[in-house]
Amino acid sequence: MIYRALVIGSGISGMQAALDIANSGFEVILVEKEPSIGGHMAQLSETFPTLDCSQCILTPRTVEVGQHPNIRLLTLSEVVACDYTRSVTPPSPPLTRGGERGGFRVRIVRHPRYVVEGKCTACGDCTKVCPVVVPNEFDRGLAARRAIYIPHPQAVPAIYRLDSATCLGLFPLACGKCAEACQPHAIDYDMGPETIEADVGAIIVATGYELYQADGHCGWGPMGTSGHPERSEESAGYAYMVHPDVMDGLEFERLLSASGPTGGQVIRPSDRRVPKEVVFIQCVGSRNPEHGLPYCSKICCMYTAKHAILFKHRVPDGQVYVFYMDIRAGGKGYEEFVTRAMEEDDTVYIRGRVSKVFPRDGKLMVWGVDTLTGNKVEIAADLVVVAAAMMPAEGSRRMAEMLGISVDEFGFYTSMNTEMSPVEAGVPGVFLAGAGLGPQDIPETVAQASGAAAKVLTLFQSAKAEEMAEVE
Amino acid sequence: MGIPYFPGCTLSTKARNYDRSGRAVAAALGLELVELAEWQCCGATFPLMVDDSMALIAPTRILYQAQSAGGRVATLCAICFNVLRRSQALLKRDPQMLERINWFTEQEYRGEVQVSHLLEILRDDVGWEALAERVVRPLRLRVAPYYGCLLLRPYEEIGLDDPEDPTILHDLVRALGAEAVSFPYNIECCGSYLTIKEPEIPETLSRDIVASAREHGAQVLVTACPLCQFNLDYPQRETEAGRTGNEIPVLYFTQLMAIALGLPEEDWGLEEHYVDARPLFTLTPALSPEGRGSR
Numbered sequence: 001m002i003y004r005a006l007v008i009g010s011g012i013s014g015m016q017a018a019l020d021i022a023n024s025g026f027e028v029i030l031v032e033k034e035p036s037i038g039g040h041m042a043q044l045s046e047t048f049p050t051l052d053c054s055q056c057i058l059t060p061r062t063v064e065v066g067q068h069p070n071i072r073l074l075t076l077s078e079v080v081a082c083d084y085t086r087s088v089t090p091p092s093p094p095l096t097r098g099g100e101r102g103g104f105r106v107r108i109v110r111h112p113r114y115v116v117e118g119k120c121t122a123c124g125d126c127t128k129v130c131p132v133v134v135p136n137e138f139d140r141g142l143a144a145r146r147a148i149y150i151p152h153p154q155a156v157p158a159i160y161r162l163d164s165a166t167c168l169g170l171f172p173l174a175c176g177k178c179a180e181a182c183q184p185h186a187i188d189y190d191m192g193p194e195t196i197e198a199d200v201g202a203i204i205v206a207t208g209y210e211l212y213q214a215d216g217h218c219g220w221g222p223m224g225t226s227g228h229p230e231r232s233e234e235s236a237g238y239a240y241m242v243h244p245d246v247m248d249g250l251e252f253e254r255l256l257s258a259s260g261p262t263g264g265q266v267i268r269p270s271d272r273r274v275p276k277e278v279v280f281i282q283c284v285g286s287r288n289p290e291h292g293l294p295y296c297s298k299i300c301c302m303y304t305a306k307h308a309i310l311f312k313h314r315v316p317d318g319q320v321y322v323f324y325m326d327i328r329a330g331g332k333g334y335e336e337f338v339t340r341a342m343e344e345d346d347t348v349y350i351r352g353r354v355s356k357v358f359p360r361d362g363k364l365m366v367w368g369v370d371t372l373t374g375n376k377v378e379i380a381a382d383l384v385v386v387a388a389a390m391m392p393a394e395g396s397r398r399m400a401e402m403l404g405i406s407v408d409e410f411g412f413y414t415s416m417n418t419e420m421s422p423v424e425a426g427v428p429g430v431f432l433a434g435a436g437l438g439p440q441d442i443p444e445t446v447a448q449a450s451g452a453a454a455k456v457l458t459l460f461q462s463a464k465a466e467e468m469a470e471v472e
Numbered sequence: 473m474g475i476p477y478f479p480g481c482t483l484s485t486k487a488r489n490y491d492r493s494g495r496a497v498a499a500a501l502g503l504e505l506v507e508l509a510e511w512q513c514c515g516a517t518f519p520l521m522v523d524d525s526m527a528l529i530a531p532t533r534i535l536y537q538a539q540s541a542g543g544r545v546a547t548l549c550a551i552c553f554n555v556l557r558r559s560q561a562l563l564k565r566d567p568q569m570l571e572r573i574n575w576f577t578e579q580e581y582r583g584e585v586q587v588s589h590l591l592e593i594l595r596d597d598v599g600w601e602a603l604a605e606r607v608v609r610p611l612r613l614r615v616a617p618y619y620g621c622l623l624l625r626p627y628e629e630i631g632l633d634d635p636e637d638p639t640i641l642h643d644l645v646r647a648l649g650a651e652a653v654s655f656p657y658n659i660e661c662c663g664s665y666l667t668i669k670e671p672e673i674p675e676t677l678s679r680d681i682v683a684s685a686r687e688h689g690a691q692v693l694v695t696a697c698p699l700c701q702f703n704l705d706y707p708q709r710e711t712e713a714g715r716t717g718n719e720i721p722v723l724y725f726t727q728l729m730a731i732a733l734g735l736p737e738e739d740w741g742l743e744e745h746y747v748d749a750r751p752l753f754t755l756t757p758a759l760s761p762e763g764r765g766s767r
Contacts, residue, residue: 358656360687365656 011039013434020453119186143261212285275382286389489741550697610649616690617641721749
């Protein structure tokens with residue numbers, strides 16, 4: 001048995017699993033394809049239902065992961081191959097259901113950061129001289145970054161990264177300003193990808209989610225463009241991607257976040273004014289078998305209530321409207337939280353769907369129906385936030401294929417048994433955690449990650465016990 | 473290419489200019505619309521009751537005529553198109569109903585006729601680029617396509633274009649050298665037949681539609697439906713107070729085509745609308761033959 005685990009994905013679930021295993025004394029390789037760890041939780045402003053500052057409860061974890069002696073953190077890295085090395089230890093009775101113990105030989109490609117890890121002091125001199133301005137992915141495009149950048153101030157590892165895709169050119173070198181500015185000489189334009197091979201005894205797949213990309217479909221063709229946006233069968237986007245004041249939940253999180261592009265001030269992108277009337281549309285993409293995805297995205301009712309509360313705290317004279325289908329607030333303290341949004345923060349909940357969003361006279365006209373009264377509703381909003389469905393992160397199918405595990409029709413990983421073996425992938429030694437399994441919130445994801453880590457530890461400890469017995 | 477053609481009642485009466493311009497532009501593109509030998513009203517509404525075979529008799533008789541004429545029928549009126557296409561779809565999936573209607577009409581309709589709108593034929597058989605090649609008088613106007621309901625819905629049976637975000641008229645007016653103006657009311661209902669019983673409803677709806685088109689800079693509204701044309705045009709008529717100066721002419725797409733393709737003015741039929749479009753077209757001279765296709 002190889003007493004080393006591989007955790008793929010370093011969002012809150014991957015970090016939790018890695019820390020549980022590492023704190024039990026085993027080695028962990030934590031692989032993250034982004035330049036920094038923390039996943040989507042790092043982008044959130046506050047978390048429900050406690051309204052804790054997300055960064056504040058997350059940062060101790062990211063720092064612990066970054067400094068843990070048992071965790072080898074590989075950012076900007078991808079697992080590209082995985083071979084099941086049968087019976088690294090002599091064959092023995094299966095300890096996890098469904099097969100014999102084994103190990104995996106994995107190949108990980110570490111993409112070049114072009115900044116040397118030990119040398120970078122995160123001073124930021126390189127960013128100041130970089131002439132490239134591109135949208136910042138971490139801020140969901142609401143703010144800009146340079147080609148050499150650090151995703152956000154609390155990023156772990158606290159190392160800058162040169163994005164070769166947006167840099168003016170490395171081969172041949174076209175600019176070179178950052179290297180000139182870098183006093184510790186941390187920038188290495190000749191850095192290439194590195195391939196790492198490792199043997200591991202268990203794998204936890206925690207690749208997480210992304211949001212349904214509502215396309216330019218707004219009910220009346222493209223606004224201000226002569227071409228036509230790519231159409232998809234899954235269009236239900238309400239002018240998202242077409243009008244800057246229609247945004248998804250993660251963008252609104254960045255707008256609320258104290259570390260966000262506006263410093264936590266809610267202003268709308270089009271004219272930087274404070275929006276007063278905000279409309280939230282739930283179930284965008286989700287619960288829509290005809291034009292989107294049939295499943296419930298599960299977290300949106302709660303985060304929309306949270307958004308309503310937080311908006312009202314930032315803009316006390318503002319008014320929030322929420323178009324909903326049902327309110328699904330199953331969870332400890334959840335129903336009370338939604339009630340609070342309604343009663344304390346005067347959120348108007350309208351049961352019905354929105355048919356159309358379009359701009360008029362500096363406002364966004366929202367047309368919908370109130371199915372409880374049967375009346376048409378028209379709201380002149382300043383900002384529209386769509387609660388887009390959670391979808392498996394890009395590459396989950398490829399990942400599943402590589403590991404020999406299964407996915408459902410949407411690309412979510414399927415566990416061996418939803419009820420009784422929720423974190424087992426069906427392949428011995430491979431476990432699952434996080435939103436890659438399906439839409440779930442932070443408390444659930446953390447519990448699941450600890451569950452997956454416990455399974456890995458059971459595997460390791462039992463193998464250890466067996467080895468001891470053999471020695472005796 | 474001769475295509476069996478069902479004009480319908482409105483195009484034989486109130487909307488003769490739609491019929492005439494439609495036939496003229498089709499002929500100019502080498503498509504001959506051959507009127508069905510025998511036809512009557514399609515019923516003008518698709519029966520929505522579960523057991524409403526009576527209302528299917530009229531459309532089935534037209535479909536039977538089309539079957540005899542070669543298995544295909546083209547329409548211009550969006551309402552006739554809707555009724556015929558939906559009836560065709562229903563009869564195809566419901567053999568019992570087909571048998572029942574056939575028993576009554578004593579005709580053998582087999583349920584396989586292809587019902588097309590001229591717009592579809594232009595898109596699929598002619599192509600926008602080929603159409604653009606034929607334009608001699610590029611329109612150089614801001615034209616707002618107004619789709620209404622019946623040309624697009626229900627999608628499952630009509631399937632002409634995306635019912636929420638249609639482009640077929642946009643593509644057409646661009647091919648004619650005009651700028652297509654998108655506006656949010658382009659698929660809102662015009663009020664349809666309520667214009668007979670409760671005219672104030674279509675007038676209200678129409679006011680919003682026209683105002684929205686104007687707000688987005690449209691100089692002309694274009695439609696494929698005679699009732700939409702009327703409902704958008706008539707409320708803008710000259711009243712006792714005179715004209716507001718904010719009127720927008722509402723034309724059939726075939727009229728715009730007739731102008732752009734350089735057909736004679738008698739095929740345009742512009743004089744039959746309440747808001748006069750003629751001033752818009754007197755100043756755009758036709759290009760010389762050498763200038764064709766060089767927009």
